[in-house]
Amino acid sequence: MDELAGRTAVVTGGGSGIGRGIALGLAAEAMTVVVADLHVESAEAVVAEIAERGGSGLAVQADVTSTESLAAAAKETLARVGPASLLCANAGVLAKIAPLEKHTLEDWEYTLSVNLLGVVKTVDAFLPALRRNAPQAHIVNTASLGGLISAEGFPIGAYVASKYACVGYSEVLRAELAGEGIGVSVLCPGVVESSLVATSMRNRPQGFGAQDAPEMNLRSGSDPAPAPVPSFMAAEDVGPIVVRAIRANRLHVLTHPAAREAVERRFEGIREDFDFASGSD
Numbered sequence: 001m002d003e004l005a006g007r008t009a010v011v012t013g014g015g016s017g018i019g020r021g022i023a024l025g026l027a028a029e030a031m032t033v034v035v036a037d038l039h040v041e042s043a044e045a046v047v048a049e050i051a052e053r054g055g056s057g058l059a060v061q062a063d064v065t066s067t068e069s070l071a072a073a074a075k076e077t078l079a080r081v082g083p084a085s086l087l088c089a090n091a092g093v094l095a096k097i098a099p100l101e102k103h104t105l106e107d108w109e110y111t112l113s114v115n116l117l118g119v120v121k122t123v124d125a126f127l128p129a130l131r132r133n134a135p136q137a138h139i140v141n142t143a144s145l146g147g148l149i150s151a152e153g154f155p156i157g158a159y160v161a162s163k164y165a166c167v168g169y170s171e172v173l174r175a176e177l178a179g180e181g182i183g184v185s186v187l188c189p190g191v192v193e194s195s196l197v198a199t200s201m202r203n204r205p206q207g208f209g210a211q212d213a214p215e216m217n218l219r220s221g222s223d224p225a226p227a228p229v230p231s232f233m234a235a236e237d238v239g240p241i242v243v244r245a246i247r248a249n250r251l252h253v254l255t256h257p258a259a260r261e262a263v264e265r266r267f268e269g270i271r272e273d274f275d276f277a278s279g280s281d
């Protein structure tokens with residue numbers, strides 16, 4: 001997809017953090033940005049920011065764990081700003097910071113319901129609109145650097161598993177939609193300033209039990225737990241990186257060059273295991 005101006009983009013979780021950064025980046029490219037969020041007030045605040053900068057947007061309420069809510073958001077988008085050409089399935093949660101033995105089943109269910117099934121449901125809801133615009137159509141799913149490496153020393157097992165799954169889903173989706181001219185990318189950011197932990201606690205539905213993660217925001221200057229790549233990026237810096245990757249139809253959208261070595265170590269380990277399996281070590 002190389003024609004962005006004048007087209008419609010949808011960003012879930014667009015009311016905060018990385019979603020807000022992507023929304024502002026797309027609006028700067030003259031796209032009409034539908035900012036979809038569980039909390040419509042935060043989506044409205046981002047749309048107001050877009051308008052202040054001379055762009056245009058629409059705030060819609062959407063819960064990515066609900067097919068009904070997403071169907072309503074897709075219908076409202078179609079009716080008010082036309083079929084989307086770009087979908088950023090970005091909403092996600094970090095529900096637990098603790099070793100696996102401390103993860104409850106509810107921690108797993110909440111994490112997977114947003115970070116994996118939420119992405120699948122979002123794509124299902126907006127794919128019919130994207131198909132109307134192909135080949136000027138693209139999907140960006142937000143996974144994490146934690147979808148490529150398992151964040152040693154940072155106990156977020158359910159999150160890592162959900163993000164590996166998001167990467168796998170995105171790779172398959174890319175292969176399956178290529179013939180239709182619809183591009184698919186997966187955004188794998190390192191640490192970006194956001195409200196991820198606080199928002200995840202606030203948003204956790206009753207049915208998924210209580211969350212006992214410490215109050216911690218992913219903000220430089222607060223007191224974050226050790227992170228895989230301890231360099232914070234401003235959310236607004238993510239937008240232009242995503243725009244460039246969409247235009248080039250890159251599979252992985254990478255934000256933190258310093259993470260390269262850790263990813264290479266993972267693949268080196270896999271290569272060594274192949275050598276071992278073939279008896280050549």
Ligand SMILES: NC(=O)c1ccc[n+]([C@@H]2O[C@H](COP(=O)([O-])OP(=O)(O)OC[C@H]3O[C@@H](n4cnc5c(N)ncnc54)[C@H](O)[C@@H]3O)[C@@H](O)[C@H]2O)c1
Pocket residue numbers: 012013014015016017018019036037038039042062063064065090091092093094114118142143144145146188189190191192193194195196197199200203218
């Ligand atoms: N911040 C980081 O360091 C970082 C790093 C890698 C990946 N990510 C991923 O980036 C994405 C955005 O996270 P962020 O860090 O900007 O966090 P954030 O909490 O600042 O923003 C997430 C937004 O998603 C919304 N949201 C949560 N659950 C929702 C639901 N069920 N339906 C609709 N909206 C919902 C929240 O209301 C919030 O506005 C997530 O997928 C996260 O896993 C973040």
